[in-house]
Amino acid sequence: MASKTSHPKEFLKGLWDENPVLRMLLGLCPTLAVTNSAINGFSMGLAVIFTLVMSSAIISLARNIIPKEVRIPTFIIVIATFVTIADKMLAAHVPDISKALGPFVPLIVVNCIILGRQEAFASKNPVGRSVIDALGMSIGFTITLTILGSIRELLGVGTIFAVQIMPLSFEPWMVMVLQPGAFLTLGLMIGISNWLNARRAK
Amino acid sequence: MTKSYRLILVLTATAVLSGLLLSFLNLHTSPLIEAHQNKVLNDALSSVLPGCDKIEEQFYENKQFYFGYDAQNNVKGIAFLTEGNGFQSKLRILVGMDAGLTQIVKIRILEQKETPGLGTKIETDPASKANPEWFPNQFDELNVTNKITYLKNQAPDKSAGEIMAITGATISSKAVIDIINAALIENSMILKNNTDLKIGVCPAIDAINETSFGPELVPEGAKIVTIDNKTYFLKKNDSGSVTGVAFIASGEGFQSTIKVLACMNPDFSKLLSIEIIEQDETEGWGTRLVNDTTNSDPEWFLKQFTDLYVQKVISTVTETPNKQNGEVQSISGATVSSDAIIKMLNASIQGYRATYLNRKVN
Numbered sequence: 001m002a003s004k005t006s007h008p009k010e011f012l013k014g015l016w017d018e019n020p021v022l023r024m025l026l027g028l029c030p031t032l033a034v035t036n037s038a039i040n041g042f043s044m045g046l047a048v049i050f051t052l053v054m055s056s057a058i059i060s061l062a063r064n065i066i067p068k069e070v071r072i073p074t075f076i077i078v079i080a081t082f083v084t085i086a087d088k089m090l091a092a093h094v095p096d097i098s099k100a101l102g103p104f105v106p107l108i109v110v111n112c113i114i115l116g117r118q119e120a121f122a123s124k125n126p127v128g129r130s131v132i133d134a135l136g137m138s139i140g141f142t143i144t145l146t147i148l149g150s151i152r153e154l155l156g157v158g159t160i161f162a163v164q165i166m167p168l169s170f171e172p173w174m175v176m177v178l179q180p181g182a183f184l185t186l187g188l189m190i191g192i193s194n195w196l197n198a199r200r201a202k
Numbered sequence: 203m204t205k206s207y208r209l210i211l212v213l214t215a216t217a218v219l220s221g222l223l224l225s226f227l228n229l230h231t232s233p234l235i236e237a238h239q240n241k242v243l244n245d246a247l248s249s250v251l252p253g254c255d256k257i258e259e260q261f262y263e264n265k266q267f268y269f270g271y272d273a274q275n276n277v278k279g280i281a282f283l284t285e286g287n288g289f290q291s292k293l294r295i296l297v298g299m300d301a302g303l304t305q306i307v308k309i310r311i312l313e314q315k316e317t318p319g320l321g322t323k324i325e326t327d328p329a330s331k332a333n334p335e336w337f338p339n340q341f342d343e344l345n346v347t348n349k350i351t352y353l354k355n356q357a358p359d360k361s362a363g364e365i366m367a368i369t370g371a372t373i374s375s376k377a378v379i380d381i382i383n384a385a386l387i388e389n390s391m392i393l394k395n396n397t398d399l400k401i402g403v404c405p406a407i408d409a410i411n412e413t414s415f416g417p418e419l420v421p422e423g424a425k426i427v428t429i430d431n432k433t434y435f436l437k438k439n440d441s442g443s444v445t446g447v448a449f450i451a452s453g454e455g456f457q458s459t460i461k462v463l464a465c466m467n468p469d470f471s472k473l474l475s476i477e478i479i480e481q482d483e484t485e486g487w488g489t490r491l492v493n494d495t496t497n498s499d500p501e502w503f504l505k506q507f508t509d510l511y512v513q514k515v516i517s518t519v520t521e522t523p524n525k526q527n528g529e530v531q532s533i534s535g536a537t538v539s540s541d542a543i544i545k546m547l548n549a550s551i552q553g554y555r556a557t558y559l560n561r562k563v564n
Contacts, residue, residue: 036318070209074216081220085227092234095242156319157328172329174370177319 007132014136020113021144021186022193027113031145032182034104038161041149043097045142047090047105051082052114052138053131056122060130063123075118076109083108113141144189151185152176243296246310250298251279262396265389270298277301277399283312284385288324288377291315297382299346303390303401309341309382314374321374337375340365346386350379424448429561432554437465444468449554450479453546456538458482460491464547466512470555476507476547481539488539503540506530507547515548 005013020026027048035041055078059066066074087105090098098105108114117137122130150160156176158166166172175181247257247268254270261267270279281298294313299306311325326334333339343360344350350363352375358364367375394401424435437446448465461480466473478492493500509525510516516528518541523529532540 066212067205067209070213073213077213077216077220081223084224088227088231088235092231092238095235095238172319174319178317 007129010129010132011136014133014138014140015143016140016193018137019140019144019193020116020137021141021148022190024113024116025190026116027111027141028186030104030107030111031148032179032186034101035145035149035152035182035185036156036177037100037153038146038149039097040100041145041147042142042161043090043094043101044104045138045145047083047086047101048108048111048113048141049135049138050086051079051108052117052134054082055079055114056117056130056134057127059118060122060125060127063125066123071119071123072115075115075123079114079118080109113137148182148185148189151189152181156181242312246296246312247281247298250281250296250308250310252298252307254278257281262392265392267389267393279307280393280399282385282389284381285313286377286381286384288314288316289321289371289373290317291321293324293374293377293381295378295381297341297385301399303386303393304345304347306341306344306346306382309338309378311338311378316374317371320368320371323368323371324374324378327368337368337378341382346382349383352376352379430557432557434554434558446474447554447558449550451546451550452480453542453549455481455483455542456488456536457484458488460539460542460546462543462546464507464550466551466555470551470559471511471513473507473510473512473547473551476504476543478504478543483536483539487536490533490536491539491543494533503530503533512547512551516544518544 014020016023018024021028021031030044030048034044055075058078059075062074083106086108087098090101090105117134121133125133153176154160154165155173156178157172158164158168158170173181176185248254251257251268251270253272255273256271258269258271259266260269266283268281269277270281272278279298279300280303281296283294283296285292285294287293291314293311293316296310296312297306298308298310314322314325316322316324323329324337327336328334330336340358340360344365345361345363348363350365352358352365352367352372354367354369354372356366358366365375365379390401393399424437427434427436433449435448436444437448439445445468446465447468447470448463450461450463452459452461454460458481460478460483463477463479464473465475465477481488481491483489483491490496491503494502499505506523506525507530510528510530511526512528514528516530518532519529520531523531530544532544
């Protein structure tokens with residue numbers, strides 16, 4: 001069931017129409033957990049881009065070899081391999097970011113966006129298309145997480161990417177960098193995106 | 203049947219390839235990760251054991267210690283890693299101590315994942331632009347002969363082992379304190395049993411010297427300590443707190459060297475008593491210092507010094523002396539001898555007070 005959509009459209013759907021966080025509500029666990037600052041959200045996104053693109057490419061290449069009965073365990077092994085690579089590379093080369101992301105990088109293994117894309121797309125489409133789909137999805141994820149992290153960091157600490165934005169007299173809303181802030185912000189972002197879509201549909 | 207072979211083959215091949223790839227990756231990353239961890243640890247070690255020429259690892263009872271040595275190869279400080287649970291994460295803390303484990307030199311929080319913006323202040327507090335590490339810095343030079351305790355909203359006293367807790371992160375603050383307290387108890391036992399370090403003894407008290415004055419001069423039950431070459435006799439009560447500090451003052455009298463044992467209260471604000479332990483003054487005149495046969499109380503002169511306040515210098519008056527003001531009367535006919543005592547007391551109290559009060563507390 002290779003879709004007939006054009007490549008740019010395939011890419012763009014991940015950014016908005018099928019945005020994994022805002023539209024499909026996938027991968028919410030890392031979304032909520034790591035976005036207490038813009039840099040954390042952004043680096044989580046980068047790790048997901050790497051994992052998703054690499055896994056999609058491999059799975060798409062091997063889509064005709066992998067028997068249907070063992071496709072899920074095979075996907076998981078491939079994903080886990082790339083997650084481990086990402087985790088080790090982060091720890092070896094950018095230890096500060098690796099420390100900040102903590103246990104969330106290994107948890108990309110069970111991030112449903114990745115398994116979802118393998119199952120829904122890469123296992124049924126040629127490599128090029130799969131990579132474009134993976135790029136669109138993971139970049140959409142990254143942008144969403146970065147915006148979410150920026151809003152929380154701005155209101156919770158007064159900075160974005162550790163750059164002071166708010167006046168120093170601003171009293172930080174501590175709740176924004178805590179867990180409830182993640183739910184509040186994500187809920188509002190989903191609400192706004194639904195509202196925009198509803199307006200567009202009219 | 204062929205189908206199940208294919209299932210097995212694909213899954214096995216995937217797993218084997220994945221394993222191979224990861225082991226090659228590990229060859230590349232593990233030395234880097236290890237180097238980074240060592241760098242973090244070494245940086246932390248040199249910050250908690252400052253000024254040490256060399257730092258060596260030692261194991262006692264399966265516990266790891268880092269010994270910092272000075273240029274003369276004396277143990278200058280000891281550091282150890284300790285960990286425990288904070289509010290929501292494991293805390294790993296590197297604690298640098300003096301060689302007697304009586305004072306913390308510095309601590310470094312190596313690992314924590316506490317509540318962002320609250321518990322993370324145990325490591326850095328971005329809200330405090332001037333001193334983001336105000337919480338860990340409180341442990342610098344903290345006296346730990348007693349347990350570390352925490353306070354809220356009042357100025358802590360380092361010599362009493364007090365720390366100010368973080369508002370909104372009391373549990374994290376308390377966790378740091380509890381983890382260090384527990385480690386101190388355990389580690390000082392281990393070091394006491396396995397090394398000949400003077401654990402629990404302040405390093406500023408450098409030697410116990412019982413021979414410089416004859417043992418007969420040592421007040422009964424007193425502990426002798428030497429601080430900066432000054433000898434003190436510490437009198438302690440049953441619970442171990444110092445109730446009196448004595449020292450020997452000496453000076454030239456009229457015709458001989460006079461030695462006086464002066465006993466003071468621990469904050470050096472007043473004399474508790476003095477005793478002349480050596481003099482060879484003019485018989486019948488200067489000897490009135492100790493035995494004035496012309497007075498109904500032959501020891502009246504020395505008794506003037508009992509409970510004499512010495513915040514100011516001791517002075518002589520002719521009218522009735524006021525002990526609150528540090529006033530005494532001299533002996534008429536033995537002015538030189540009695541003034542000599544006052545002069546030597548004034549001089550030695552100053553010197554002994556400064557050294558004693560500036561010592562490392564024990």
